[in-house]
Structures are given as structure tokens and as C-alpha cells.
Amino acid sequence: MAPPDLVAEPRIAAWNRRVDxxxxxxxxxxxxxxxxxxxxxxxxxxGRDALEFVLTGTWVVFVVDYVVRIALARRRWYFVRTHLLDLVILALPMFRQLRVLRLITVITVLNRQLRDDARGRVLFYVMGAVVLIGFVASLAVLDAERYAPDASITTFGGAVWWTITTISTVGYGDRYPVTPEGRLVAASLMVAGIALLGVVTASIASWFVENLRRTEATVERELDEVSADVDRTEVQLAAVLAELRAINARLDALERSSRPS
Structure with missing residues (x-):
């Protein structure tokens, strides 16, 4: 099922189907x-220049995709207002110090493939989101912190450990970012961790509620069937009693007719 904003924008929905x-x-x-x-x-x-060219070129394609969606929108200002986060995510990485935010663009694009039926496959969605966000955050914080003075996150293993403790909201404090870019990654990761925990909690609660409702519906259906069986049994017993009364009446009549006058 398409999101509500795309139902009113069929051209954007068609574009997304072509390019997603x-x-x-x-x-x-x-x-x-x-x-x-x-x-x-x-x-x-x-080699670094070639990879930087790939990164910049790919990010430019994402920008073009956003511009095309604005051009296709029937209500363009409404589209911009309802997709401000996409605009901010695309605009901020133009500053060299915030280039790690391009990774959020990647997560946004990948999320478009999963969001339509997230509730139906929430376990897969959450696990995939945790792995993706954790990997991206580890790369981003290592990129920001590795050569900073007094940095405690200087290896990928250390970055992964920091990511796990942060996204799980444990936060041992043995490793922490010291650069503005690293702290920006940390803040984003904290918000993502809280959001993921909320999704997991809500999904578990929804699962319990659905199972309870299903159980109640099953019990009510079985009770209805039992009640129907009881009604049928009562009808059958009434018919048997009526038949017994008729037989008894016939026997009484035969007995009276057989007595000598």
C-alpha cells in the first residue's frame, strides 16, 4: 500500500516505481x-579521488531525484513542507564538515523499499535497520574521529563497540566522540536507538494485543458453537419428550380399552 501522500501524487508514485x-x-x-x-x-x-567522485556523483543523483519529485508534484510547496527532512539531509552535506550526513540519504533511499509493509515484516525491518544504521554509524564516527587529538575511537572494532553501546542506550563511556562531526553522529544514533526500541516495543505490544483478540474471537466462536449445540440438543430432547408423551398417551388408551367393562 502506498503512503497517503503518494496516493494524492500519482506521478510521484509512478516515478518512484521506476527509479526506486x-x-x-x-x-x-x-x-x-x-x-x-x-x-x-x-x-x-x-584511489581516494576516484571514490570521492563516486560518492559525490551518487549524492548528486539523489539530489536530482528530489528535484524531479518536486517537479512532478501537483502541490509543490506542500510536498516540500512534508519532506523537509529529505531537503535538510540533501542540503547539509554540501558543507565538507557535514559530509557524513550523506549516509543518512542512503538510509532514506533504502527505507523506501521497506516502508510500505514494515508492520507485516517488522522483525526483518528492525534487524535490517539495526545492522545498516550500526554499520553506517561505525563508518561515520571512525571517519570523523580517527585522526582527531585525544580521540578514543581510532579503529573500526572500537567504532563498532561504541555503536553497539550507544544504539542500545547502554553507553559505557569508555569510548566517546570528541569532534563536532562525531558528536553529530552520536546524537543521530541515540535518536535512532530510541526510535528502534520504540518500534520493537510497539510491535511486541501489537503482537500480544492481536493474539489476545484472536484468542477472544476463537473463544467466542467456540462458545457460540457450544450454545448452538445446546440449543439443538434441547430441541431434540423436547422432540423426544413429546414423542414419549405421545407413546405414553397411546399406552394409556390401550390399557383403558383392554379393561373389561
Whole structure:
């Protein structure tokens, strides 16, 4: 089922159907290129420039996708107002210090493939979201922190450990970001962790409520069947009693007729 805003914008819905899988592929390319750039410290300058070209080019495609959707919208200002987060996510990475936010664009694009039926496959959705967000946050915080003075997050393993403790809202405090970019990643990860916990809690509660309702419906249906069986049994007993009374009446009549006058 399409989101309500796309029901009123059929041209945007048609555009999304055409390009979503292509954009998903580009998002995967973007993520792979970014991971390579962050994790491979032995890359020569030419290799880093090539990966940066891929990252920038892919991000530009995402910008073009947003502009096209605005052009296709019947109510353009309404579309902009209801998609301000998309606009901010696309606009902020133009600043070099905030380029890690391009990764949020990737998550947004990948989310478009899963959001239509998220409740029906919530376990897959949440697990996939946790892995994706955790991997992206680990790369982003390592990219921001690795060469900072007094940094405690200088390896990918340390970044993954920090991500796990942060997204689970445990926060041991043994590792923490010291740069503005790293703290921005941390703030985003904290919000994501709270949101994911809320989704899991709501899904579990919904599962219990649905099962209770299903059980109640089953019990009511069985009670109705039992009640119907009882009614049928009462009718049958009444018929048997009526038949017995008729037989008894006949016997009495025969007995009276057989007596000598």
C-alpha cells in the first residue's frame, strides 16, 4: 500500500516505481565506496579521488531525484513542507564538515523499499535497520574521529563497540566522540536507538494485543458453537419428550380399552 501522500501524487508514485530499485543500487554502491574509503587507509591519492567522485556523483543523483519529485508534484510547496527532512539531509552535506550526513540519504533511499509493509515484516525491518544504521554509524564516527587529538575511537572494532553501546542506550563511556562531526553522529544514533526500541516495543505490544483478540474471537466462536449445540440438543430432547408423551398417551388408551367393562 502506498503512503497517503503518494496516493494524492500519482506521478510521484509512478516515478518512484521506476527509479526506486536503481536508487537502491546506487545507495549500495555509495555505501560500499564510503566503507572502502574509510577502512582502506593504504589507498593512494588517485584511489581516494576516484571514490570521492563516486560518492559525490551518487549524492548528486539523489539530489536530482528530489528535484524531479518536486517537479512532478501537483502541490509543490506542500510536498516540500512534508519532506523537509529529505531537503535538510540533501542540503547539509554540501558543507565538507557535514559530509557524513550523506549516509543518512542512503538510509532514506533504502527505507523506501521497506516502508510500505514494515508492520507485516517488522522483525526483518528492525534487524535490517539495526545492522545498516550500526554499520553506517561505525563508518561515520571512525571517519570523523580517527585522526582527531585525544580521540578514543581510532579503529573500526572500537567504532563498532561504541555503536553497539550507544544504539542500545547502554553507553559505557569508555569510548566517546570528541569532534563536532562525531558528536553529530552520536546524537543521530541515540535518536535512532530510541526510535528502534520504540518500534520493537510497539510491535511486541501489537503482537500480544492481536493474539489476545484472536484468542477472544476463537473463544467466542467456540462458545457460540457450544450454545448452538445446546440449543439443538434441547430441541431434540423436547422432540423426544413429546414423542414419549405421545407413546405414553397411546399406552394409556390401550390399557383403558383392554379393561373389561
Amino acid at each position: 530499485w536503481w536508487l537502491t543500487g546506487l545507495a549500495a554502491v555509495f555505501l560500499a565506496a564510503y566503507a572502502w574509503q574509510v577502512l582502506d587507509t593504504s589507498l593512494p591519492p588517485a
